[in-house]
Amino acid sequence: MNKIAEELNRYPQDYWDFKGTTKSGIHNIGKYPATMVPDMQYQLLSVVSKHLNNKNITLLDPFCGSGTTLVIAQELGINSVGIDINPYATLLSFVKTNKYDKADVYNAISTIKSNLEQGLNFPIFDFYNIKKWFRDDIIKSLSQIRHCILLEKSQDIRKFFWICLSEVIFKFSNDRTSTFKLHALPKQKINLIEDKCIEYFIKIIKDNSEHLNYSNTTSSNIIYGDSSSIINNKLKREFDIICTSPPYGDNPTTITYGQASILFLKWIDSKDLSCSQELLEKYTTIDKISVGGKKRKIINTKDIKSLQDFLGKISLKKQAKVINFFEDYYVSLKCMNKCLAKSGYVIMTVGNRSVDAVRQPLDNITIEILESFGLKLVSKFNRNILYKNSPLKLSLLKDKKTIKTIQKETIIIFTK
Ligand SMILES: C[S@@+](CC[C@H](N)C(=O)[O-])C[C@H]1O[C@@H](n2cnc3c(N)ncnc32)[C@H](O)[C@@H]1O
Known part of the structure; x- marks a missing residue:
């Protein structure tokens, strides 16, 4: 044997x-x-x-x-x-x-934290149907985080920040997370979401940075x-x-991996993704390919x-x-x-x-x-x-x- x-x-x-x-x-x-x-x-x-x-x-x-x-x-x-x-x-x-280099990550975290606390001017981010999936105040907070991530010069660190942002999106979007397919929560539940995006993002980058590969x-x-x-x-x-x-x-009848990730991908800057923007236009394309x-x-x-x-x-x-x-x-x-x-x-x-x-x-x-x-x-x-x-x-x-x-x-x- x-x-x-x-x-x-x-x-x-x-x-x-x-x-x-x-x-x-x-x-x-x-x-x-x-x-x-x-x-x-x-x-x-x-x-x-x-x-x-x-x-x-x-x-x-x-x-x-x-x-x-x-x-x-x-x-x-x-x-x-x-x-x-x-x-x-x-x-x-x-x-x-x-x-990753530990000192670089820690410096980047303290810079993004202070940029977020300073309240720099930032553009409001937009994509087709964004308001179906995010409340106005949440869009504003996520836009602020997105703007601050883009100020980071190291692409590898930006990639880490995008993953942390995805956890914030998962928690604060209007999508109910009980299934992998996109479905908006009922209005009453959307109204109950408390906008703590920035605080949560700062917590997530600190927590996650403890686990990165430094050696x-x-x-x-x-x-x-x-x-x-x-x-x-x-x-x-x-x-x-x-x-x-x-x-x-x-995917459409088993696990919709594409739909489960599409809201995150919409917020990530195309220069840090390896795919074409076309792939992200429709919510269902990734699952179809x-x-x-x-x-x-x-x-x-x-x-x-x-x-x-x-x-x-x-x-x-x-x-x-x-x-x-x-x-x-x-x-x-x-x-x-x-x-x-x-x-x-x-x-x-x-x-x-x-x-x-x-x-x-x-x-x-x-x-x-x-x-x-x-x-x-x-x-x-x-x-x-x-x-x-x-x-x-x-x-x-x-x-x-x-x-x-x-x-x-x-x-x-x-x-x-
Ligand atoms: C069961 S999951 C893998 C889960 C993984 N083992 C983990 O621990 O996260 C199957 C993966 O296959 C990917 N996939 C589906 N079709 C693909 C293809 N044609 N080429 C490459 N990956 C594909 C999906 O995007 C999904 O991430």
């Missing part, structure tokens, strides 16, 4: 639930949906990297989200590349892994874009480990039996969306296989969401696809999701039906 499988088999079944542990430190910076459990990533990567006969291990996370895996890789001295199609995710991953020099290269195109066109090397948690279905967002014909996945069985159990209308997702997903897995080094490992955490009340077996479909490429399954085990950083309901559909969050995840490990 493979040594990694042997070692993983020795863990008690509930070990991977990580009962009693919560996210802390740098992992708490920013606001991103469905982040991974840092302790789980730490343990998985420790076990796998220990068994690789290589001193300079490289890791790829093609769906890096908030960068949890990249931070853990850095802690373990593993150089990494992270890719995501959401510019807020890549900004957050950058801030969490970038090496670790392990490199983490964060790339904005579609992971398949980036792997095909930009990444010239092979990786020893590919460790990721992909989307579990198309993510895995499964475009119409696809069934080509690559027509012989994947576990997928075909599942398609047979759901309505025709839902089938079309599921096919869009799996055609893109197949290409992503193919690209991952292409850039995996010989004897390297793929570690994936996946969840089986429901479509038409039928569980979509993403775990078995992933296994079938990866095996069709010649990869060998090393280990598969489940964990219970005990602590959610997500609301109980993922999203509210037009017909007022809710989609419940997933209670279990599966970890699958492959080797080449």
Whole structure:
């Protein structure tokens, strides 16, 4: 038996639930949906990297989200590349892994604090429909913070400040945070919001600055874009480990990562973002360009039996969306296989969401696809999701039906 499988088999079944542990430190910076459990990533990567006969291990996370895996890789001295199609995710991953100079950060904090307290003149920021999402007094306070962030000369520090601003926006916007899709709060609730944006921003920059990376020099290269195109066109090397948690279905019907970040992105200056401004004009564009967002014909996945069985159990209308997702997903897995080094490992955490009340077996479909490429399954085990950083309901559909969050995840490990 493979040594990694042997070692993983020795863990008690509930070990991977990580009962009693919560996210802390740098992992708490920013606001991103469905982040991974840092302790789980730490343990998985420790076990796998220990068994690789290589001193300079490289890791790829093609769906890096908030960068949890990249931070853990850095802690373990593993150089990494992270890719995501959401510019807020890549900004957050950058801030969490970038090496900052402590004195520079502390000086920048005292400058921005005094600029905010002095009450400099500032322009009122605006974008289409801004008043739907922010009250007038909140717009004024956020504009003041935005103006002061722009006075900071260091781009890396501005990026840190934008992430802190996103936490202020999360707390003081009119968006109700009980779902990831944008929905305005009722008027009475909006009236109750107390404008403490500036005080809160000052608290957040101080608190978050305690957790930045001031010493670790392990490199983490964060790339904005579609992971398949980036792997095909930009990444010239092979990786020893590919460790990721992909989307579990198309964003609009699973988790709307784009909508959950769009209000933050609207306030961030374009020169500090890696995407085009066009991407941010509509609230829904990021989700539409993510895995499964475009119409696809069934080509690559027509012989994947576990997928075909599942398609047979759901309505025709839902089938079309599921096919869009799996055609893109197949290409992503193919690209991952292409850039995996010989004897390297793929570690994936996946969840089986429901479509038409039928569980979509993403775990078995992933296994079938990866095996069709010649990869060998090393280990598969489940964990219970005990602590959610997500609301109980993922999203509210037009017909007022809710989609419940997933209670279990599966970890699958492959080797080449
Ligand atoms: C399950 S989340 C990853 C969460 C991450 N592990 C964390 O701890 O935050 C999946 C991610 O895939 C990204 N994504 C979706 N389609 C993509 C694509 N075509 N290329 C790159 N990233 C994509 C989403 O933006 C989202 O951040």
